[in-house]
Amino acid sequence: MSRKPPPKRARAKQKRLSPDDRRREFVAKATEFFSEEGFGGGTRDLARRLGVTQPLLYRYFPSKDDLIKEVYRTVYLEPLDTGWEKLLTDRSRPIRDRLQEFYNAYTDVIFTRKWLRIYLYSGLKGLDINRWYVGVVQDKILARIIRECRHEAGLPAQSKPSASEIEMAWVFHSGIFYYGVRKYIYESPVLEDKARMIGDALDVFLAGFGRVIAAPAAPKCAPVKAIG
Amino acid sequence: MSRKPPPKRARAKQKRLSPDDRRREFVAKATEFFSEEGFGGGTRDLARRLGVTQPLLYRYFPSKDDLIKEVYRTVYLEPLDTGWEKLLTDRSRPIRDRLQEFYNAYTDVIFTRKWLRIYLYSGLKGLDINRWYVGVVQDKILARIIRECRHEAGLPAQSKPSASEIEMAWVFHSGIFYYGVRKYIYESPVLEDKARMIGDALDVFLAGFGRVIAAPAAPKCAPVKAIG
DNA sequence: ACAATGGGTGATCAGGCGATAAACAGCGAA
DNA sequence: TTCGCTGTTTATCGCCTGATCACCCATTGT
Numbered sequence: 001m002s003r004k005p006p007p008k009r010a011r012a013k014q015k016r017l018s019p020d021d022r023r024r025e026f027v028a029k030a031t032e033f034f035s036e037e038g039f040g041g042g043t044r045d046l047a048r049r050l051g052v053t054q055p056l057l058y059r060y061f062p063s064k065d066d067l068i069k070e071v072y073r074t075v076y077l078e079p080l081d082t083g084w085e086k087l088l089t090d091r092s093r094p095i096r097d098r099l100q101e102f103y104n105a106y107t108d109v110i111f112t113r114k115w116l117r118i119y120l121y122s123g124l125k126g127l128d129i130n131r132w133y134v135g136v137v138q139d140k141i142l143a144r145i146i147r148e149c150r151h152e153a154g155l156p157a158q159s160k161p162s163a164s165e166i167e168m169a170w171v172f173h174s175g176i177f178y179y180g181v182r183k184y185i186y187e188s189p190v191l192e193d194k195a196r197m198i199g200d201a202l203d204v205f206l207a208g209f210g211r212v213i214a215a216p217a218a219p220k221c222a223p224v225k226a227i228g
Numbered sequence: 229m230s231r232k233p234p235p236k237r238a239r240a241k242q243k244r245l246s247p248d249d250r251r252r253e254f255v256a257k258a259t260e261f262f263s264e265e266g267f268g269g270g271t272r273d274l275a276r277r278l279g280v281t282q283p284l285l286y287r288y289f290p291s292k293d294d295l296i297k298e299v300y301r302t303v304y305l306e307p308l309d310t311g312w313e314k315l316l317t318d319r320s321r322p323i324r325d326r327l328q329e330f331y332n333a334y335t336d337v338i339f340t341r342k343w344l345r346i347y348l349y350s351g352l353k354g355l356d357i358n359r360w361y362v363g364v365v366q367d368k369i370l371a372r373i374i375r376e377c378r379h380e381a382g383l384p385a386q387s388k389p390s391a392s393e394i395e396m397a398w399v400f401h402s403g404i405f406y407y408g409v410r411k412y413i414y415e416s417p418v419l420e421d422k423a424r425m426i427g428d429a430l431d432v433f434l435a436g437f438g439r440v441i442a443a444p445a446a447p448k449c450a451p452v453k454a455i456g
Numbered sequence: 457a458c459a460a461t462g463g464g465t466g467a468t469c470a471g472g473c474g475a476t477a478a479a480c481a482g483c484g485a486a
Numbered sequence: 487t488t489c490g491c492t493g494t495t496t497a498t499c500g501c502c503t504g505a506t507c508a509c510c511c512a513t514t515g516t
Binding site: 270271272282283286291292 | 473
């Protein structure tokens with residue numbers, strides 16, 4: 001009766017993908033799905049969004065948890081390894097330019113609803129991969145920024161930045177990061193000009209960092225000599 | 229056989245609480261529970277932690293969702309209304325002292341695993357109460373800080389801070405806030421001396437703010453005259 | 457043309473979920 | 487004591503979840 005006429009048409013529409021590509025497609029769509037619903041979202045809803053039935057997921061992934069792990073991997077690797085080291089340490093350019101360009105690019109990648117939500121969800125789970133990422137940010141980004149700032153301020157180089165220097169870099173970095181959280185997760189109104197926000201944050205940080213580092217216990221009116 | 233002898237003893241141990249107190253106790257423990265498990269945590273597990281059976285919850289709360297809403301209310305109201313206005317606007321004291329004392333106290337309240345986790349979970353849900361809280365922070369805290377900073381820098385008062393000023397205050401505030409996230413949610417190692425972190429953040433912000441505000445489009449070596 | 461292969465589906469299972477109803481237990485008033 | 491009230495438990499319902507199995511059908515190699 002209502003038996004479909006041969007659904008070849010419908011089949012024909014979906015282009016043939018290699019198994020690996022199909023799998024990657026699943027992971028990508030699953031990332032979107034879990035970013036909205038949280039990892040408590042059901043496999044049936046996910047399958048519906050993929051346009052397939054739920055048992056099919058288990059042909060590509062042994063369990064929901066394995067699928068989730070692969071979502072983590074792709075999300076956490078996405079913003080990494082795009083030639084920052086050279087950018088951050090290229091002393092032929094003013095430090096402010098380098099940092100502005102870096103944060104413009106970095107936030108272009110991570111300031112999406114999808115990325116930020118997956119990141120926070122996984123952070124709340126206390127996953128190892130989250131701590132690993134935080135460590136990468138600290139070692140590959142913040143430590144370098146500190147080193148460049150010290151160089152800029154004419155301070156002696158040191159192998160490892162001090163704990164309080166790292167902390168200052170974290171406070172600076174987090175301030176920028178949280179702009180994305182406010183905009184894409186809380187959906188609060190923010191200053192629309194992202195580059196302006198980064199620029200102002202940089203100006204405040206660069207102006208303040210030199211003074212604080214140069215005079216660790218100084219009163220607030222210490223002479224400015226570390227910068228300029 | 230293993231039927232308990234009259235459990236009067238066990239009953240006697242738990243002190244009689246008024247229904248309202250009992251209810252409050254439930255909400256408090258539920259807050260702890262949900263902060264660890266997320267709001268997907270089961271009512272049976274919650275009841276077990278309360279030392280009662282699951283249906284009893286439904287005598288005190290019509291549904292799980294109502295219980296959760298009350299958790300939100302208590303959590304979001306906890307850090308509010310502790311006389312900040314006077315503290316922040318008391319111009320008889322140096323601004324740095326005021327801000328240091330304020331952030332010491334504010335972070336004493338919100339830097340707990342419980343508070344931060346509930347806050348982030350509810351933020352991810354996109355709840356109205358979250359946007360409301362963000363608005364309160366902006367109006368009652370950040371706008372005042374900006375006003376005091378402008379005053380300190382000898383700049384003319386204005387009824388409303390500009391969007392970019394608010395944004396700078398957000399970046400500053402978020403930097404401090406995220407210290408708590410890193411410590412209590414990601415459980416990353418952080419600078420142990422919280423007051424030092426706040427102090428450094430303040431020094432950077434106060435030193436940088438004046439320069440940026442005084443010379444909006446200035447190069448990075450503009451003379452420092454707004455502060456000091 | 458035809459069997460084989462493997463992507464895809466319908467039916468289903470066991471378990472956990474939120475929620476409800478009925479039974480029970482302790483306590484103060486009559 | 488006895489009644490009734492309130493706090494608490496036992497038993498249970500319907501639903502949804504992650505996961506599995508047997509089956510189907512389309513493409514492909516020969």
